[in-house]
Amino acid sequence: MNHLQQPDAGSVRRIIESALAEDAPWGDITSESLIPAGSQASATLRAREEGIFCGEAVIRTSMELVHPDVQVDFLVRDGGSFAAGTELAVITGDARAILRAERIALNLAQRLSGIATLTGKFVAAVEGTNVRIVDTRKTTPGLRVLERFAVRCGGGRNHRFSLSDAVMAKDNHLAILTANGGDLTQKLREARSRLPHTVHFEVEVDRLDQVEPVLAAGVDTIMLDNFTLDELVRGVALVAGRANVEASGNVRLETVGAIARTGVDIISSGALTHSAPALDLGLDIEIQTPAAS
DSSP states (O other): OOSOOOOOHHHHHHHHHHHHHOOOTTBBBHHHHHSSSOOOOEEEEESOOEOOOOHHHHHHHHHHHHTOOOOOSSOTTTTOOOOOTTTEEEEEEEEHHHHHHHHHHHHHHHHHHHHHHHHHHHHTTTSSSOEEEEOOOOOOOOOOHHHHHHHHTOOOOOOOTTTTEEEEOOHHHHHHHHOOOOOHHHHHHHHHTTSOSSEEEEESSSSGGHHHHTTTTOOEEEESHHHHHHHHHHHHHHHHHEEEEEEEOOOOOTTTHHTTTTTEEEEOOTHHSOOOOOOOEEEEEEOOOOOOO
């Protein structure tokens, strides 16, 4: 998984700076009181349960921002699978710095590895189909760049990053658009005509009778929202390759395989990010005080 495009370094740095400021606004008085200045430490990041790792950038940046000489050597890389008990990384350097950055690094790595692990389970559940598992905008505010990278570490794909990236007309948009009457197909065509040709246009429907009017507008993707399995099969047949078909709603680990077998192209699930449990990772530290002169 070394081919994964890492999250933007500037964004990662801003997230970590904010987290460090929150966690130690005036320093770490515990470590500064108990640990002699100049003490060196070696710490091992170890998995307490199996999963998929995601956390290189957040761990390395957390340590470097506290002390630039702290060294992090990863034994498992982003996207790599591991068993319980596996050593994931070794961190060496200033003891006070490692202790100060420890909680921020662990909190984020546990969160991201949890997302990667859950995504990996969804991807495994649709193996043998051509379906893409994709995330949604249901991410933790401020952490989207990290959480979406974690989805990629688990083998999933990303939907639009923000409201600025693509047109995605959902039920509330359509309700307002047609509130005063008028033809849905024509209104969608007019909206598309005002867009650059590079902008992806997706429309959500929640009934089969909406499929044809939406397709007639020339959309790129049609989302079938909260359809039953039988309705998904019928919806795919109606679309007949004229657009990408995305299934959304009621997507859980126990349902995603059956949804994939209906013939849809994409399955989106907010659960990948909003319901992923943090993975249990631990940092075992050995402190070495400076030798007496």
